[in-house]
Structures are given as C-alpha cells and as structure tokens.
Amino acid sequence: xxxxxxxxxxxxxxxxxxxxxxxxxxxxxxxxxxxxxxxxxxxxxxxxxxxxxxxxxxxxxxxxxxxxxxxxxxxxxxxxxxxxxxxxxxxxxxxxxxxxxxxxxxxxxxxxxxxxxxxxxxxxxxxxxxxxxxxxxxxxxxxxxxxxxxxxxxxxxxxxxxxxxxxxxxxxxxxxxxxxxxxxxxxxxxxxxxxxxxxxxxxxxxxxxxxxxxxxxxxxxxxxxxxxxxxxxxxxxxxxxxxxxxxxxxxxxx
Amino acid sequence: xxxxxxxxxxxxxxxxxxxxxxxxxxxxxxxxxxxxxxxxxxxxxxxxxxxxxxxxxxxxxxxxxxxxxxxxxxxxxxxxxxxxxxxxxxxxxxxxxxxxxxxxxxxxxxxxxxxxxxxxxxxxxxxxxxxxxxxxxxxxxxxxxxxxxxxxxxxxxxxxxxxxxxxxxxxxxxxxxxxxxxxxxxxxxxxxxxxxxxxxxxxxxxxxxxxxxxxxxxxxxxxxxxxxxxxxxxxxxxxxxxxxxxxxxxxxxxxxxxxxxxxxxxxxxxxxxxxxxxxxxxxxxxxxxxxxxxxxxxxxxxxxxxxxxxxxxxxxxxxxxxxxxxxxxxxxxxxxxxxxxxxxxxxxxxxxxxxxxxxxxxxxxxxxxxxxxxxxxxxxxxxxxxxxxxxxxxxxxxxxxxxxxxxxxxxxxxxxxxxxxxxxxx
Numbered sequence: 001x002x003x004x005x006x007x008x009x010x011x012x013x014x015x016x017x018x019x020x021x022x023x024x025x026x027x028x029x030x031x032x033x034x035x036x037x038x039x040x041x042x043x044x045x046x047x048x049x050x051x052x053x054x055x056x057x058x059x060x061x062x063x064x065x066x067x068x069x070x071x072x073x074x075x076x077x078x079x080x081x082x083x084x085x086x087x088x089x090x091x092x093x094x095x096x097x098x099x100x101x102x103x104x105x106x107x108x109x110x111x112x113x114x115x116x117x118x119x120x121x122x123x124x125x126x127x128x129x130x131x132x133x134x135x136x137x138x139x140x141x142x143x144x145x146x147x148x149x150x151x152x153x154x155x156x157x158x159x160x161x162x163x164x165x166x167x168x169x170x171x172x173x174x175x176x177x178x179x180x181x182x183x184x185x186x187x188x189x190x191x192x193x194x195x196x197x198x199x200x201x202x203x204x205x206x207x208x209x210x211x212x213x214x215x216x217x218x219x220x221x222x223x224x225x226x227x228x229x230x231x232x233x234x235x236x237x238x239x240x241x242x243x244x245x246x247x248x249x250x251x252x253x254x
Numbered sequence: 255x256x257x258x259x260x261x262x263x264x265x266x267x268x269x270x271x272x273x274x275x276x277x278x279x280x281x282x283x284x285x286x287x288x289x290x291x292x293x294x295x296x297x298x299x300x301x302x303x304x305x306x307x308x309x310x311x312x313x314x315x316x317x318x319x320x321x322x323x324x325x326x327x328x329x330x331x332x333x334x335x336x337x338x339x340x341x342x343x344x345x346x347x348x349x350x351x352x353x354x355x356x357x358x359x360x361x362x363x364x365x366x367x368x369x370x371x372x373x374x375x376x377x378x379x380x381x382x383x384x385x386x387x388x389x390x391x392x393x394x395x396x397x398x399x400x401x402x403x404x405x406x407x408x409x410x411x412x413x414x415x416x417x418x419x420x421x422x423x424x425x426x427x428x429x430x431x432x433x434x435x436x437x438x439x440x441x442x443x444x445x446x447x448x449x450x451x452x453x454x455x456x457x458x459x460x461x462x463x464x465x466x467x468x469x470x471x472x473x474x475x476x477x478x479x480x481x482x483x484x485x486x487x488x489x490x491x492x493x494x495x496x497x498x499x500x501x502x503x504x505x506x507x508x509x510x511x512x513x514x515x516x517x518x519x520x521x522x523x524x525x526x527x528x529x530x531x532x533x534x535x536x537x538x539x540x541x542x543x544x545x546x547x548x549x550x551x552x553x554x555x556x557x558x559x560x561x562x563x564x565x566x567x568x569x570x571x572x573x574x575x576x577x578x579x580x581x582x583x584x585x586x587x588x589x590x591x592x593x594x595x596x597x598x599x600x601x602x603x604x605x606x607x608x609x610x611x612x613x614x615x616x617x618x619x620x621x622x623x624x625x626x627x628x629x630x631x632x633x634x635x636x637x638x639x640x641x642x643x644x645x646x647x648x649x650x651x652x653x654x655x656x657x658x659x660x661x662x663x664x665x666x667x668x669x670x671x672x673x674x675x676x677x678x679x680x
Binding site: 047 | 267269270271272273296297298299301302303307308311314315318319320321322324365369370373379380381382385396397399400403410411412413414415417418420425426505510676677
C-alpha cells in the first residue's frame with residue numbers, strides 16, 4: 001500500500017463483541033462498494049463473527065457492546081492487555097447504550113420477569129471505559145461506516161483521528177431538511193455530536209442522541225427550547241435516556 | 255467391526271455465527287454420550303426494559319435486539335402496536351415496508367451464504383482468502399448484499415437500525431430517482447444471482463435427514479412476510495394472537511436462550527420452513543431455481559436451509575422489482591395515518607430472515623407499553639439444532655467418520671440454521 005510515495009503498513013485489528021446486537025461489527029462488512037479498499041487498510045487477525053481464525057497479535061481492538069456479566073470483565077481485560085489501541089466501538093461500548101435502561105430496575109426483578117426464577121447472572125450495564133482504558137471512541141447506533149473508514153485511514157497514516165465537535169444540526173442544515181421542532185417534534189440534534197450525516201432527521205424522525213453530547217453544548221437553552229415550543233418534558237427525558245449518552249445532564253436536572 | 259473411539263468436541267464461542275454459542279460433543283467407546291447446543295450469550299432483558307416506554311418509541315428500542323434483522327424487529331413491534339391500537343397504515347406505506355423486508359432478507363441471506371457458510375465448503379477460515387481464490391464469486395455475493403442494503407436504505411433511511419419506519423406508516427417516502435435507481439440495480443444484478451446459484455450448485459450439501467416440524471407464516475396468496483396465519487408441516491394452523499400455542503417456550507439448564515416445541519420434541523423456522531410451507535407461492539424463477547437444486551417440499555435436510563435461502567433470493571429479486579414498479583406508479587403522498595394512543599394488546603408476527611418472529615405488546619390508555627414478549631426465530635431453532643446434533647454425530651459414527659470430520663459437520667450444521675444468538679437471548 002502506497003500513499004504519495006510513502007509505504008503504508010496495514011494495521012492489525014481484532015473485532016470483539018460483548019453485550020450487544022453485533023450491528024456495529026456488521027458495519028465493517030457493509031458499504032460493499034469500498035469494502036476491498038477498506039480491507040486493504042486492515043489485516044483482520046481476530047473477528048469471530050466472520051472468521052474461524054483467531055490470532056492474538058492485533059494492534060487495534062475494536063470493542064462493541066457493554067459489560068453485563070463478570071466473565072466479560074476478564075475477557076475485556078485480556079483484550080486490553082494485548083491491544084496497543086482499544087477502540088470503544090459503537091454506542092453500547094461508549095455510553096452503555098440501550099442496555100443501560102436495565103440499570104433503573106433491580107437486577108433480580110429483571111431475571112424474575114424474563115427467566116421465571118432460573119438463576120441467571122447479570123449486573124448493571126457498564127461502559128467499556130468503566131473497566132479498562134479506552135484510547136478512542138467511535139459512537140453511533142450503529143457506527144457510521146463512513147466515519148469508521150475515515151478513522152481507519154487516520155490510524156494507518158498515523159494522523160489524528162477525531163470526531164466532529166459540532167452538533168447534528170450542522171449536518172442537518174447542510175441537507176436542507178425542515179427542522180423537526182418546526183414539525184412539532186423534540187429532536188436531540190441541537191445537543192448531539194455530529195458525524196452521522198444527520199441520518200435520522202433526514203429520514204424525518206427525531207435524533208435520539210445515540211452519539212452522545214456534542215462539545216460545549218448549551219443544555220439549559222435546549223431545555224428552554226422544549227418548554228417554549230410547549231413540547232412534552234416526559235418525551236424529552238425518554239429520548240435523552242434511550243442510549244444513556246446524556247446521563248450527566250439528566251442527573252443535573254433532577 | 256466398529257472402532258472403539260473416545261473423543262470430546264468442545265467448541266467455545268463458535269465462529270462465523272452471530273452471537274455466542276458452544277457445542278459440546280462427547281463420544282465414549284464409539285457411541286455418542288452427549289451432544290449439547292449451549293447458548294451462553296449475556297441476556298439484555300428487552301421485555302423488561304421496554305415497559306413504560308411510549309409506543310411511538312418502542313420499535314426504535316426493539317430494533318436494537320438485532321444488528322442483522324433490525325428491520326424485522328422494527329416492523330414486528332409496529333405490527334403488534336398497530337393491531338393493538340387499531341391503526342391502519344396507508345397502502346403505499348405497506349408496500350414500502352414489504353420492500354424493506356426484502357432488502358433486509360437479501361442482505362442477511364447474502365451475508366450468511368457468502369461470509370458465514372461458503373468458507374466451510376471451500377475449507378477456508380473466512381471469506382477473506384476466498385476473495386483471492388474465487389474473486390468472481392465473492393464479487394457476486396457483495397453485489398447481492400449491497401443491493402439488499404441499498405433497498406433497506408431507500409425504504410427505511412439506513413441499512414441497520416431503520417429510521418423512517420413509524421407507527422401509522424412511514425415518515426418519509428423514497429424519491430422517484432431513488433426508486434428508478436433501485437429498478438436498474440435489481441435488473442443489473444440478476445446475473446450476479448445466476449452466478450451465485452451456479453456456484454452453490456457445485457457444492458454438495460451433507461447428506462443428513464432428520465424429520466422435523468417446520469413452522470412459518472402463511473397467508474395463502476403471497477409468499478409470507480408481514481403477518482398471516484401460523485402453520486406447521488404437521489398440520490397445525492393458528493392465528494397470530496395464538497402464538498404461545500405455537501411456541502411453548504421452556505427453559506433448559508445449559509442455555510441462556512430458551513427452547514420451544516410444538517407437536518414433536520423440536521421444530522424449525524427459517525428459509526427452509528417458509529419454503530416447505532409456501533412453495534406454491536414462490537415466483538416462477540424461484541421455483542425454477544429450487545428445481546435446479548433438486549430442492550422440493552417438504553425437505554428435512556437442515557443443510558438445505560442454505561439452498562432455500564438462495565431460492566428466496568430469486569423470489570426476492572422478482573418480487574422487489576414488482577414492488578418498485580408499483581411504487582413508481584404511486585404518488586406516495588399518503589404514507590402516514592395519524593393515530594391516538596389507546597389501550598390494547600396484540601401480537602405481531604413477521605418472517606424475519608431467520609424465521610418467524612413474534613412480538614406481543616400491551617399498551618395502556620396513554621399508549622405506554624405495559625407488557626412485552628418477544629420470541630425470536632433462533633429460539634425456535636435451538637431445540638432442533640440440539641436434537642440434530644445428536645442424530646448427526648450418531649450418523650457420523652455409523653459412517654466411521656473421524657473426530658475432525660464429525661466436528662466439521664457439527665459446525666456446518668449449526669451454521670446452516672444461520673443462528674442469530676444475541677437476538678435469541680435479547
């Protein structure tokens with residue numbers, strides 16, 4: 001692989017999943033038109049979902065999912081020990097994701113409801129960063145393959161891999177969408193980190209904040225906007241808590 | 255004389271399947287002592303966390319049960335809630351939803367056939383070396399998978415975790431340009447499907463038959479997708495709301511995913527079940543493809559689920575082209591029925607790529623979900639996989655196969671069901 005006359009080396013990656021839907025890993029096999037180019041950047045050493053070859057000499061570990069059982073902690077620590085760079089891959093890994101909704105309910109009650117008394121080990125959902133050091137976070141439910149490609153190019157060329165600091169509204173405006181607030185809906189676009197190309201509001205549904213807060217957001221002003229438009233505070237809270245990306249802000253309100 | 259052999263096959267976190275499952279086989283003195291299909295996935299308790307959520311938001315949560323069949327989960331919740339709250343989506347929205355289902359199934363089948371199943375037949379650990387050894391075949395697979403994703407993106411806004419499917423219809427209709435693009439993509443990619451079929455025609459599926467009961471949806475007029483009666487090859491017929499009589503879920507000690515049964519000790523769902531119950535409703539091209547593979551209903555070889563998926567790809571290509579033509583003739587203005595939340599309860603049943611998927615949801619007067627039950631296709635296949643493993647290893651021993659050969663057959667068997675394990679535990 002060659003870029004402007006410089007020889008580039010493929011990065012050795014491992015892809016791992018914990019408590020999740022595996023939808024983020026699946027994105028690695030999506031965007032088929034550029035898949036050969038993407039695969040030229042990476043040397044897949046360990047990726048159980050698509051390969052029965054499992055090698056431990058990876059430099060970059062993509063870690064999907066949140067942590068909800070003790071054996072996952074041990075497995076995660078072993079991955080951390082082997083990887084030079086550990087990436088929290090997707091919303092569950094970055095923020096705990098939808099799995100965090102179970103943290104509101106006593107864990108015994110969950111087991112009773114779903115497993116009718118059978119002994120099942122589970123614990124409140126934890127982010128990857130609660131257990132091990134995370135070097136890089138790629139949020140999204142699911143991650144955007146465009147963004148993953150851009151970050152992977154950054155890793156191969158040893159250049160900075162950063163996320164947009166601005167909110168989804170910026171990308172939404174670029175697409176000339178009608179603002180969902182003007183259609184009478186609460187949208188988390190004003191406070192959510194961009195990088196998804198405003199895919200939800202472009203499909204005329206509210207941003208639900210899967211990418212977590214943008215930098216330097218004006219949260220009080222967002223709450224005021226919801227009030228001024230006479231929209232439902234309960235609906236706002238339901239949206240803010242779906243992916244657990246706004247935990248700190250919600251607590252501050254209570 | 256049979257050789258007296260002892261061996262254990264202990265496969266932890268089986269590769270090239272979605273989620274975490276283990277196979278344990280124990281052979282003593284040349285006889286099968288134990289064969290277990292154990293799902294060890296961490297549960298996520300969706301049925302508990304969905305409670306208290308507004309009906310409008312629920313499909314956005316339940317779609318997160320699965321990263322491969324998120325559209326199916328979304329539409330199953332929508333079907334349950336629309337039936338519970340008596341909401342009638344407009345006809346054009348129904349057509350777009352059916353097209354979305356085709357996109358997801360094509361993507362899922364292509365992923366399974368080329369990325370997960372094909373490497374076994376070519377003795378490769380993954381699709382990656384096959385990209386070098388059989389570039390044309392992988393290219394054909396990628397063209398089909400990309401088409402599936404493109405259909406999903408056009409109809410729902412995104413390939414995984416849809417954005418524009420909503421209660422009452424859809425939030426945004428595809429543009430004429432997008433539909434015209436799909437129309438030409440489908441036509442252009444028919445040769446890729448022919449190429450894929452030719453390739454799979456050269457592979458020999460293991461010779462193994464264990465008679466079982468196949469369960470799927472059936473509506474009597476079209477190959478099943480969203481809603482219909484629940485039918486089995488043993489002659490059971492039930493309505494959607496009677497889903498519990500079809501599933502009879504039970505717990506087993508060694509698995510975090512439940513097991514199900516109907517008339518026998520186990521049953522099967524998925525492409526082969528749909529095929530066995532609905533062969534008459536396939537489009538002619540799909541019937542011709544089945545004939546070319548020698549696949550006839552009712553087929554009881556689970557490895558032929560691979561071929562049934564391929565036959566369904568033929569059906570999907572033909573049906574998707576027809577749906578796109580109909581949508582091009584429609585004005586797509588009336589796409590969303592307004593509704594008022596109300597108390598109710600109903601089941602939604604949808605044929606997800608891996609088989610029949612049930613969501614049963616109850617709402618209160620404010621439209622909040624007060625009770626939920628989700629039964630996943632892979633859950634309905636767990637018992638069948640478990641009992642197939644017994645029969646398969648016994649057959650392998652009778653045929654004098656080695657431990658390595660037996661192990662390979664076992665993993666190929668599990669992969670033939672295309673299990674979606676994290677989905678099954680949810």
